Amino acid sequence: QQQVKQSPQSLIVQKGGISIINCAYENTAFDYFPWYQQFPGKGPALLIAIRPDVSEKKEGRFTISFNKSAKQFSLHIMDSQPGDSATYFCAASKGGTGFQKLVFGTGTRLLVSP
Amino acid sequence: DADVTQTPRNRITKTGKRIMLECSQTKGHDRMYWYRQDPGLGLRLIYYSFDVKDINKGEISDGYSVSRQAQAKFSLSLESAIPNQTALYFCATAGTPNTGELFFGEGSRLTVL
Numbered sequence: 001q002q003q004v005k006q007s008p009q010s011l012i013v014q015k016g017g018i019s020i021i022n023c024a025y026e027n028t029a030f031d032y033f034p035w036y037q038q039f040p041g042k043g044p045a046l047l048i049a050i051r052p053d054v055s056e057k058k059e060g061r062f063t064i065s066f067n068k069s070a071k072q073f074s075l076h077i078m079d080s081q082p083g084d085s086a087t088y089f090c091a092a093s094k095g096g097t098g099f100q101k102l103v104f105g106t107g108t109r110l111l112v113s114p
Numbered sequence: 115d116a117d118v119t120q121t122p123r124n125r126i127t128k129t130g131k132r133i134m135l136e137c138s139q140t141k142g143h144d145r146m147y148w149y150r151q152d153p154g155l156g157l158r159l160i161y162y163s164f165d166v167k168d169i170n171k172g173e174i175s176d177g178y179s180v181s182r183q184a185q186a187k188f189s190l191s192l193e194s195a196i197p198n199q200t201a202l203y204f205c206a207t208a209g210t211p212n213t214g215e216l217f218f219g220e221g222s223r224l225t226v227l
Contacts, residue, residue, distance in 0.1 A: 009154065032214060043118070043204050043218025044157070089156060097214030100164075101147070101172065106156040 003027060004092050006105030013112050019077040021108045023090035026071065030092040032099055035064065035075050038087045038107075047088070048075070051096065080112045117141045118219035120205050126225045133192040135222045137205030145208040146188040147216065148172075148180060150201045157204065163188055164210075195226040 005024045013019045023033075034049035050057045050064040050073065057064045063076040077084055088108045093099035118139045127133055137146065148160040159172030161180040169180060177199060181189045192199055202223050206216040 006156070034214065036216075041220065043206070043220050044216075045218065046215045049214055098212045099214070100170075101159055101162055102216060103159075104149075104157040106154055 003103045004090060004105040006090050006108060008108060009106070010109045011111070013077075013080045013110065015080065015082060015112055015114055017080050017112075019075075019080045019084065019110055019112070021075045021088055021090070021110070022072065023074065023092075023105050024070075024072045025092050027092070027094070028071070029094045030103075032093045032096050033064070033066065033073050034091050034102070035062075036089045036091060036104075038089065040086075044089055049097075077110075080110075082112045082114055085110055085112050118205055118207055118217055120203075120219040120222045122222060123220065124223045126227065127195055128227050129196055131195050131226075133195050133224065135190045135203055135205075135224070137188045137190070137219060139186050139205075139207045139217075141207055141209070141217060142185075143207035143217070144185065144210045145212065146182065147206040147208070148178075148188070148190045149204045149206060149218075150174065151204060151221070152201050160190065160203075192224075192226075195224075197226045200224060200226045 035047045036044035037047040038044040048059050061078045066073045090105040091102045093102045121136045147162040149157045158174050163182045179191045202221050205219045
């Protein structure tokens with residue numbers, strides 16, 4: 001049973017375009033939603049995270065949009081660059097930043113073409 | 115040097131063999147985790163530990179066991195490996211109080227023939 005559903009599985013975007021990855025969750029007790037970025041041969045690393053008390057969080061070219069009523073959140077990468085080519089995982093947890101464990105989505109492989 | 119170190123990085127073994135994957139960390143974190151990554155399935159939690167005396171099962175613990183030998187060391191064992199345990203395994207740590215960030219090692223790729 002997948003608690004966090006992520007789409008698309010793969011994405012190709014031209015340099016300078018906008019990359020959008022979507023996630024949906026079922027458990028209304030989730031209250032912390034991070035995104036992790038993974039480059040080939042490396043472990044995932046935290047990219048950006050949001051709590052449900054805000055609808056949007058922006059850090060540089062990366063933005064999380066959060067829709068609590070729809071139980072959905074998405075990652076937007078503005079002005080996508082070849083260096084953004086990586087696998088992205090959304091995740092969710094209970095307990096805020098003091099969570100015990102994270103539940104991850106299935107991942108999206110992003111390729112930004114030059 | 116990496117803060118979270120996994121050994122071995124790559125291992126090929128045969129069905130029925132016992133395998134141990136080791137994780138050590140220099141971050142001084144109390145919380146340690148083992149995740150498994152499979153294409154199309156994402157990262158799934160196998161076991162996690164909040165201190166040496168605390169071990170908890172994750173969503174896919176069957177066929178696996180763990181040992182927390184010290185605050186800095188957390189090992190994952192496959193007592194009798196089977197082909198569907200072929201995967202990329204990640205160890206991760208988190209501090210206390212948790213800032214909301216997991217710190218991952220670089221992974222151990224295991225192939226069971």
